[in-house]
Amino acid sequence: MRKRRSLAMNLDAVAQKAGVSTSTVSRVLNNLEIVKTSTRSRVLRAAEELNYHPNLHARSLARGKSRILGIIVSNMENPFFLDIYRTLESDAHAQGLEVVVANTDYRSEQLLASVQLMIGLRVAGLAVIVSEMEEHLIQTVGNSRIPAAFYDVGTPQKNITNIRVDYRKGIKKTVSYLSALGHRRMAFVGHHSTLGPISERRKTFLESVHRCSPSAEAKIFAGPDGLDGGRQAARELLESGFRPTAILCVNDFMAVGVMRELREEGLQIPKDVSVTGFDNIKLAEFCSPPLTTNHIPREQIGHIIFQSVLGNGREQYDTGREIVIDPELVVRDSTGVAKS
Amino acid sequence: MRKRRSLAMNLDAVAQKAGVSTSTVSRVLNNLEIVKTSTRSRVLRAAEELNYHPNLHARSLARGKSRILGIIVSNMENPFFLDIYRTLESDAHAQGLEVVVANTDYRSEQLLASVQLMIGLRVAGLAVIVSEMEEHLIQTVGNSRIPAAFYDVGTPQKNITNIRVDYRKGIKKTVSYLSALGHRRMAFVGHHSTLGPISERRKTFLESVHRCSPSAEAKIFAGPDGLDGGRQAARELLESGFRPTAILCVNDFMAVGVMRELREEGLQIPKDVSVTGFDNIKLAEFCSPPLTTNHIPREQIGHIIFQSVLGNGREQYDTGREIVIDPELVVRDSTGVAKS
DNA sequence: ACAAATTCTGCAAACGCTTGCATCGCAGAC
C-alpha cells in the first residue's frame, strides 16, 4: 500500500493547524451553523494562512453530485450559440452553479466526446444546443438520468425537455414577404449540417417558394457556418450563374459573410439583391446595411432551458416537455423591392 | 455509518457483471496492455451493456490530478478572446485534455470565483486572458503551483509565464500613420477596464499624438466592451462637440460599434472620419468599410500559451518567461486622408 | 513431470471530502 505522504493542501492540514478535526473544518467551509464562533474564525484563519482551496473533485465525489451545469454547443463563434450560453451562464451563477462548456465544431465525434465528458462529470444538468445529433446519443443522455434539454433536435423523454423553433413558420413568412416585394428568383444559403438532402429547412424553403409563386426559381447553396462560409457560398452562387434577386440565409452570421461577397462583386444591397438572415443577433443591427432577419429570442430560450433543467433548485425538474417558439420577422434595410 | 447502497453505475457493477475485480475493469478502461484479450472484451461488453461512464471526479481524485485545461477570459463575446479560446481548445483536445472556460465579464468578483474554481478543480494548467487583474489573485495562482499563463498582466514567476502585446508600439504606429495622412484631431475609444487614469494605453495614445504633432488635439472616450459600448462611446464623442478626423479604438469589436454610430449620424468613413481598431478579428475584414487595424496573432498567442502551460505533456513546464509580441498595422478602407 | 519464469488478476489502501452517529463538556434542574 502506498504511503504517499500528501504534499497537497487538504482538510487535514487545515484541521491540524486549527487544532480541530476535519469534520469541523468541513462544516465551517460549508457554512453549517452548528460551529462555535470562536472555532469558526480559528479555522478560517488557518485556511487562509495555508492558502487552502477545497478539492472540488473530492467534494463532488463525497456529495454524490456536482454543482455544474454542462453546456454543449456546435459553434461558439456564432453569436447565436454564444447568446444562449451567456444566458445560461448567468442563470447558473445566480444559483451558485458553475458551468462547463464544450464546443463540437459540428463534428459528431467531438459531440460524443463532449457528452461523455458531461456524464463523467455527473453534471447537475445538461443543455445541448447543436445542429447535429444522433439518436444514439440522445439515448445515452436519456439513460444517464441527468436532466437535460435539447435544442431543435430529438423528442421529449422523462428527463429530457425539447425546445424547438418553428423555422418552417419563419421561412414561410420571409418567403412571402419577399414574394410580395416581387422576388421571383431566390436562393437559400445554409451550412452543411442544416442541409442534408433530408433537411426540413431545405424542403420548407423550396415548398414555400413554390407555393407563393409557382413560377419562381429557387436554388440552394451551402458553406461552413461562419463569415467565411457565407462568403464562400455566395461566391459559388454567383459563379453558378444563378442570379437571384433575394438570398435567404440560414442565420445572420452567414448572411454577413454573404453580404460581404456581394458588395465585393459590386452588387448593391438591397437595390440589386435582397438578403435576409435568421436569429437577429446583435451584429445584424450593426452591419451595413442592417439586416432583415427573423428574431429568435435567445435569452428566453436560455431561461427556459435553465428552468427546465435546474428549475429553482428543486429536485423535481420540469423536464419531459416540448416547447415550440415562433420566430418573428424583423424588417431592416437589407431587403427591398425586386430589381425589375 | 451509512449503508447507502449505491444506485449509480460504478466500477463495481461492471466488475460484477463481467465476473472480474474492479482493478481489472479499471485497467481495461484505461487501456493498460496487461489485460488478457478475452477478459478485456468481456469487460468492455459489460460496460457497454450497463451504459457505464466512469466518474471523472473519482478518477481525478485517485490520480491526484485532472486532465483539464482551465481558461479564464474577460468577455467571450469579443472575438479576440474567442479566438484564443478556440486555439487553446483545439490544442488541448489534440492532447486528450478537456477544457473548462470561465467568463469574468470584466468583473473582478467573478474573476476571483473563477480562479477559485480552477484551483478547486486542480486543473492541469491555467490560462488567464483578462484585462482586469489584481496582484492578490496573481499571488494566489502563483501559490497554487499550477502552471499558468497570464496575458497582458502581471510578472513572471516560477510557475507563471507572461505574454504581452506591445500595445505601445501598435498605438505609435497607428498614430504616426494617421498623422502622416494629415490628421490633427484624434480620439481614442476604450472600454472601461483598459482605461483607468493610470492606464498605459491611455498615456501612450496621448504621448504619441503629442509627439507626432505637438499642436494636435486628442481626447479619450469609453464605453463597455462590445458593439453597443462602441456605439455609445461614439455617441458621447459626437455629443461632446469634439470633431476628430480620426478615431482609434481599443479593439475591432468596439470599432464596429463606433462605425455604426458614425454612419447613423451621416458621417462617411473614411471621407469624414477615419477609424482604426486593434486585434484584426475576422469581422474587421467583413464589415463595411473593412477596418484598418493592428494585427495581433491570436492563434500564435494561443499556441504559445498552451506550450508554456502544458508543453508536450512533459512534467517540466516551460513557464517563468515573459513573451512580448508586436502588433502589425493592417491598412484597409476605413482610413484615409484627413478632411481639410 | 516439476520448477521457474512470465502473464494476469485481485486485494486493499489511498485520494480529499461529507455526514450520520457517538461523545464530550457543561449549564441548569432536582
Next chain:
DNA sequence: GTCTGCGATGCAAGCGTTTGCAGAATTTGT
C-alpha cells in the same frame, strides 16, 4: 452532588477510482 439536556465536536465509513504488491494462472524450460 448527581442527573438531564443540549450544543459543539470528533470518529469513521463511504463516495468511485487508481495502483503497488502479492498471489494465481499459465507458459516455458529441462
